Amino acid sequence: MSLAGALWFAVQDDLFSNGLCSSSPSPSISNTTQDQQSSVSEPIAASETRSVLDELDDLFISQTLHFNRQCLRFIIDFIQARLKKDVFAPGHSLTSAEANILATLACYAQGSLPSKITDRLGIDQTAAGEALKTITKLLADTSPDFITFPNSYNDRMGAAQAFKNLSGIPHVVGVLGYLHVKVSPPLGEERMYMNTLGYHSVMMQVIFDVDGNLLSLEQCCPGGTPEHTVWENSEIGRQFSIFQHGHTWVVGSRSLHGCGHVLTPVEAFRIKSNSALRFNNAHAQLHGRTQQVFGSLKSRFQCLRDIGSIQSPETVACTIKACCVLHNICKKFSVPLPLDFSVEPIHPPSEVVNIMAEQPFDYMEDTKDEMIEMFFNIAEDEGK
16 A cells, blocks of 8 residues: 555554554454344444444444444544544543444445434434534544655655556556535535536545555545646645656646646547557556546445535535545455445546647647657557
8 A cells, every 4th residue: 555554553553552452353254144134223232341343243334334344443443542532522431432433434434324323323313413523524634644645766666666567657656536526516606516527516636546545635626627727736736846756747637638747648639650549548547547446435435426515615625535534544454345336437628628738839748759659669660
C-alpha cells in the first residue's frame, strides 16, 4: 500500500498507549447456520466486559457494515483512541461508544441509519445521529494521515515502476479522476451543480495508485466545474507545477488537455502512427481504473450514491473524506467488496474543454510525442 508503514505503527502505538488495542487474536470467521440466521432485530445486551463487535455475527458485519472483523477492530480502536472517551454524553460507557461507531459505519455503508440497525446495536437513534457528525469530522480530519502522496524519490520511482509494468507508460505516479456524488443543490444554483452526465453533484479531485489506494484528495466543488479549473487551482496541481514531485506525470482524461504534468490521450486528429494508438490503449487501461475505484467507493459506502440536500460543497466534503479514509484502511486489510459492486460511468468532457483541446500549441503535447516515440514505437512501424 502506498500509505507509509510508519503511520500504521504509530497508530498501533497510540492505541496500545491508550489501552484500547487488545492483544488477543481476532475472533475467527464462522460459517455456522446459527450465524447466518441471526436477526438484526435481536438487541445486544449491554456489558462492560464484552465488546459490541464480538456480539455481531459475520453475516451482519459483511452485509450491513461492508467490512471484515479485523478491519473493524482496527477502526474502532483507532476512533476510540482519538475520541479519548470524552466526546459522548456524560454517563455513556465504552460499550455505547463502540456501538455509536458501528452505527456510523452502518450509515456510510447503507446510506441511511434505520431503526432496525440502532435497535440491533442497542443504542438510541438520536444519539447515534449526533455521534455520526462527530465521528465523520474526526475521520475527515485524519485524511492527511491516511491519504498520502509519494513525496520521496524512492516512493515515486516505486509507484512509477508499478504503472510502467502495467501499461508501458513511464514516469506515471498516479491516476487523476473526479469523483461525483449526487446531491440536491441549493435553490437557484442548479446549473452550477449539473455535471456532464446530466445530474446534480459535487465533485472531489482524487489521485490513486496502481492498486487503487488513494494518494490525494481535495477541491470539493459543484459538479459543473470544469476539471481543468479544479486541477489548476488545487494544491497538488501547484506542487507539480513547481516540480515538487520531479519529472513525473499523472494520467488524466482528455478534458485536462493542456494541463501541466497531466498525461492525456492523443486527440484523434493528431494520431499519425500505430505507436500513438498503442499509447492511447495503454492510457485507457490506466484511466479506466477510475471506474473501478470510484465504483468501489460507492458500492462499499452507499451514502456516496446520493447525499441528498446540501447547502454548500463544504457540507459534503467531510463525509466524502471520511469514506475515502476508510477506503484506504479497507485496502490495507484486503476487505472484499460488497456483492452488488458496480463500476462508475466515465463523465464525458464538457463542450468548453473540447474547444480548448483543439488549440494547436501545447508543450505537453511535444513532451508526450517524444515519450510515445521512445516507448511505443516498435520495429514493425519502422519498416513501413
